[in-house]
Amino acid sequence: MPIHEKSLIRPENLEVHEHLEIEGVDVSGHWSTFIESRVVSDYNEALEDEIAALPGGEHIHRCWQCGSCTNSCTVNELNPDFNPRYWIYLIRMGMESELLRDKDIIWQCVSCHKCTHVCPRDVVPEGVMKATSHWLELKGHTPKSHSMIFDEVFSEQVFATGKIEDGRVIKRFFKRTGQALHQPWMVEMVKGMLRNLPLGLLTRMGLATLVAPKTRGWGDARAAIEEYVEEQEAYRRKALGLDDLVQAAQREI
Amino acid sequence: MSDKQTKTSKQKYAEVAYYPGCALEGSGHAYNRSTKALGKALGLKLKEVDNWNCCGAMEVKNIDPKLQTYLSSRVMSIAANKMNMDVVMAPCNGCYHNLKRAEWDLENEDKSKEVVGQLSQKAGHETYQAGQVETIHALDWIKDAIGEEGLKERVKNSLKDVKIANYYGCMYTRPRHIFPEKDAGPGTESTSKPHFMDDLLAAAGAENVDFPLKTACCGGAHTLSDSDTSTRLVANILQTAEAAGAEVIATECPTCHSGLEMHQIRAAKTLGIKTHVKIIYFTQLLGMALGLKPRAVGLQENVSDSFAFVKEKGLT
Numbered sequence: 001m002p003i004h005e006k007s008l009i010r011p012e013n014l015e016v017h018e019h020l021e022i023e024g025v026d027v028s029g030h031w032s033t034f035i036e037s038r039v040v041s042d043y044n045e046a047l048e049d050e051i052a053a054l055p056g057g058e059h060i061h062r063c064w065q066c067g068s069c070t071n072s073c074t075v076n077e078l079n080p081d082f083n084p085r086y087w088i089y090l091i092r093m094g095m096e097s098e099l100l101r102d103k104d105i106i107w108q109c110v111s112c113h114k115c116t117h118v119c120p121r122d123v124v125p126e127g128v129m130k131a132t133s134h135w136l137e138l139k140g141h142t143p144k145s146h147s148m149i150f151d152e153v154f155s156e157q158v159f160a161t162g163k164i165e166d167g168r169v170i171k172r173f174f175k176r177t178g179q180a181l182h183q184p185w186m187v188e189m190v191k192g193m194l195r196n197l198p199l200g201l202l203t204r205m206g207l208a209t210l211v212a213p214k215t216r217g218w219g220d221a222r223a224a225i226e227e228y229v230e231e232q233e234a235y236r237r238k239a240l241g242l243d244d245l246v247q248a249a250q251r252e253i
Numbered sequence: 254m255s256d257k258q259t260k261t262s263k264q265k266y267a268e269v270a271y272y273p274g275c276a277l278e279g280s281g282h283a284y285n286r287s288t289k290a291l292g293k294a295l296g297l298k299l300k301e302v303d304n305w306n307c308c309g310a311m312e313v314k315n316i317d318p319k320l321q322t323y324l325s326s327r328v329m330s331i332a333a334n335k336m337n338m339d340v341v342m343a344p345c346n347g348c349y350h351n352l353k354r355a356e357w358d359l360e361n362e363d364k365s366k367e368v369v370g371q372l373s374q375k376a377g378h379e380t381y382q383a384g385q386v387e388t389i390h391a392l393d394w395i396k397d398a399i400g401e402e403g404l405k406e407r408v409k410n411s412l413k414d415v416k417i418a419n420y421y422g423c424m425y426t427r428p429r430h431i432f433p434e435k436d437a438g439p440g441t442e443s444t445s446k447p448h449f450m451d452d453l454l455a456a457a458g459a460e461n462v463d464f465p466l467k468t469a470c471c472g473g474a475h476t477l478s479d480s481d482t483s484t485r486l487v488a489n490i491l492q493t494a495e496a497a498g499a500e501v502i503a504t505e506c507p508t509c510h511s512g513l514e515m516h517q518i519r520a521a522k523t524l525g526i527k528t529h530v531k532i533i534y535f536t537q538l539l540g541m542a543l544g545l546k547p548r549a550v551g552l553q554e555n556v557s558d559s560f561a562f563v564k565e566k567g568l569t
Contacts, residue, residue, distance in 0.1 A: 055317045074470040078485060108479055110486075112313055112470035113427035117444070122430075130315050146478035147315075154312035158324065162306035164277040173477060185519040192518070194555045213278060215306040217377075221327070224375035226319060228368070232317060 009035055045093040046241075051091050053239030054134050056127025057231075063088045069115035069125040075108050082116060083106065084125045086133060099132075100141055107133040107145035138240055146177050159225050162215025265279040266389070266398035271299035272328055273350035275307050281345065281507025283551035284401055287536035288344045288391055290550050292494040294543045295399050295407070302332050302341065311474055317400060318358070320370045325355035326369050329388070330354060330381035344391035344536070345497035346506030350424035350431070352388040357431040359383040391536065392449040393442075401456035409544035410568050411458030417538070418499035418530070419450040421488065422509040426468055428541035446469075450535050457542035462497040466490050476515065484523060487516035491528040500562070503535040510534060514556040531559045541568040 015034040020027050028036075044050075051057040070076050070085040082105055090099040109129035116126050136142045144152075153172045157164045174181045215221075237243050277285035292299050305328050309321030312506040328350060332338045343349040356364045360383040380404075388399075390429030395404070426444040429435065435442045442449055447468065451461045469490055490513065494502050504510040513532045520526040533555070540550035547553075547563050563569060 049410075055319075056315075074472075074486065075482070078482060108475070108482060110470055110472050110479075111315075112423040114470070115421075116428040117426075124483070127318070147475055150478045151312040153317045154310065157315050158307045158309065158313055163278075164275045164307055164310075166276060170477065177478075185515070185522045188508045188518045188522065189515055189556055192558065194556060213275070216304050218306070221306075221372070221376035224372045225323075227375075228320065228372060229317070 009147070010038075013038060015183055018228050024207050030202050036187050040095060040098070042097055044096040045094050047094045047096055047099075048092050050240050051128065051135055054131035054236060056124065056129075056140075057131030057135075058127070059121075060088060060091060060128050060131075062121040063092065063123045064121050065089060066120060068120065072114040072118045074112045074114060077106065079108075081105060084109075084129060086141045088123070088125065088128060091128075091132070100136075103142050104134050107134065107142075109133075135240070136237070138242060146173075149173065149176050157212070159222060159229070162218040162221065163213045165212050168212060259556040263400075265340055265387075266297070266342075266394050268300065268338075269340040269342040269389070269394065270336055270386070271301045272305060272308075272332070272341050272343040272348055272352070273301065273471070274305075274343060274345045275310075276345055276347070276507035280511045282299060283422040283533050283554035284344055284510065284552065286509050286535060286549075287534055287540050290545055291395070291527065291536050291540045291543070294540065294545060295395070295403075297394070297398055299342070300338065301335060302328055303335060305331065308343075308348045309355075310347055310351065311411070314351070314354075319365050321351060321482070322355040322358045323369045323372045326352045326359065326373070326381040327376070327378065328352065329355070329386050330373065330379050330511050333381065333385035334379040339386055341386050341388045342391060342394045343383040343388060344505070345506055345508075346390070346422055346424035349388065349390045353431045356383055390505070392425075395453055397540070401452055404453060404456040404542075408457050408542050410542055412454060412538060412542050412566075412568075413458040413460070415459045415538075415566055416462050416498055416500045417454055417459045418449075418462050418494035418497055418502050419454065419467060419535075420464070420494075420502050420504055420509060420513075421447045421448050421450065421467050422504075422506045423468065423470050450503055454503060454535060454538060457539055459538070462494075462499045464494060464497050464499065466493050471509050471512045471516070473506075473512045476508070476512045480516075480519065481523075483512060484516045484519045487513055488524060488526045488528070491517055491520070491530055492526065494530050495528055499530055501531045501533050503538055503557075504532060507537050511547035513535070513554065517557065529567040531562050532557050533559055 004063045013034060014035040016030055017028055021174060048060060052060055065085060070083050073084060075082040085100060106129060109126060111126055113126055116124050119125060133145060137144055137148060150173050151175060154164060154169050159170060273285050289299060308328060309324035313324060314321040329341060332341045342350065343352060357425060359369060370380050426447055429444045435444050455461055470486055470488040471490060476483045510532060515539060517528055537550040537552060541547060541563060547560060547569055552559055
């Protein structure tokens with residue numbers, strides 16, 4: 001199957017004139033379609049380095065643009081605009097504004113690892129997708145995606161107690177994303193569970209939601225992880241120049 | 254080390270460190286129950302990893318892969334250094350994948366090794382060294398410790414007439430570089446066309462259908478954060494299994510399993526796509542084939558209802 005590529009010519013840049021004559025030459029109609037010239041003047045030369053500084057993006061420089069990632073991609077099959085090869089190209093070229101056109105779908109990578117599996121250059125495209133969605137959020141181009149919020153809710157619980165309890169993660173996720181827990185399909189699912197479960201087990205599951213499972217003696221691990229997370233966050237803020245941005249904004253105020 | 258070299262995998266896997274992971278204590282409890290019941294029925298010993306923690310899962314990996322490596326390394330460190338075990342068996346595809354990823358990371362990335370060393374020291378436990386344990390999946394465990402012939406001898410209720418689509422998901426085979434033992438010649442698992450589950454269920458008498466989506470993605474990563482995408486991916490898997498003639502989709506991962514169950518309901522509600530294929534863990538199917546009662550393998554803990562089906566097939 002050929003790889004679908006988004007046309008580099010945007011529809012708004014195409015011009016057709018019903019009646020137009022230039023220097024005595026008739027250039028009317030479809031056969032004389034004009035393409036408005038496109039000048040990229042807002043390169044972000046640091047873009048590749050910024051992505052490479054975020055977890056998962058480390059190996060972006062290895063890419064040869066073979067397109068195996070896009071060709072194998074699960075999400076690309078559902079939405080042809082989801083194009084990891086193209087985004088890696090844009091990042092390496094520093095074409096930030098072009099990348100931002102797709103900012104609202106990049107987080108949709110489902111981490112099926114098909115791209116990493118086939119990549120001949122060990123770019124880890126899946127990691128680059130994660131790094132890119134982090135970058136979009138850190139730079140304020142997009143709000144936190146539901147995926148990121150889920151990762152945070154999940155990780156917070158792991159860092160705090162060593163383990164997660166899935167019912168609790170689900171509840172907190174719905175709360176933090178402002179969604180009602182009582183979705184029609186969720187009610188249907190719970191009904192399915194109630195049909196067969198003995199009362200004792202239900203009570204135990206209910207208790208697990210109230211009393212979080214814990215790894216014993218986790219305190220030192222928790223402190224070590226939190227210290228590491230803080231260091232890494234400071235490093236990333238610096239790599240993306242976020243502190244400078246904030247200072248510049250403060251000076252303006 | 255000499256132990257590892259002289260023991261065959263049959264002996265090595267007869268007693269393994271068991272790492273259930275978080276999902277198997279919650280939504281995937283049926284997989285936990287059926288794995289333990291199956292081990293008991295086959296005379297295999299499971300020693301649960303003492304005071305284990307989360308493997309880090311995809312969620313922590315997304316925040317920082319090195320932290321996921323550390324979390325997984327702690328589990329392997331306990332198995333190796335505290336329990337003196339040389340094999341860790343993880344039935345959950347996510348845990349299995351993450352322990353394998355951590356192993357690869359520690360062997361190949363100096364920076365990760367350094368971070369894991371520092372965190373382990375501060376957390377007050379021995380640092381895991383690459384190669385101390387071998388991580389295997391529940392499929393490897395049954396396949397190597399018992400084998401097809403061994404299973405055939407023990408089958409009480411044959412799975413004959415049960416048409417199965419074997420669904421392996423993403424994490425069991427991808428990416429290939431973290432599974433050096435796969436694609437390693439005859440008898441080893443294939444990353445493009447995995448067959449261990451097919452082999453085991455066929456040995457128990459099942460009829461495996463030709464299912465092209467064995468390693469397709471169910472969208473498990475975004476099952477709640479991008480439900481519409483997951484529902485479309487799952488609906489495709491369910492419909493393809495039915496088109497291939499399957500009555501059951503056999504699963505080997507709690508995230509895939511609950512994803513299939515949840516989005517089977519959701520596909521009917523939101524897309525009007527109704528499917529009737531049953532979703533059952535391979536450990537539940539093998540357990541029932543060995544004569545265990547449906548309740549003993551936790552069929553009541555599945556969200557989807559398969560009781561009438563297994564009764565009709567004479568598995569009770």
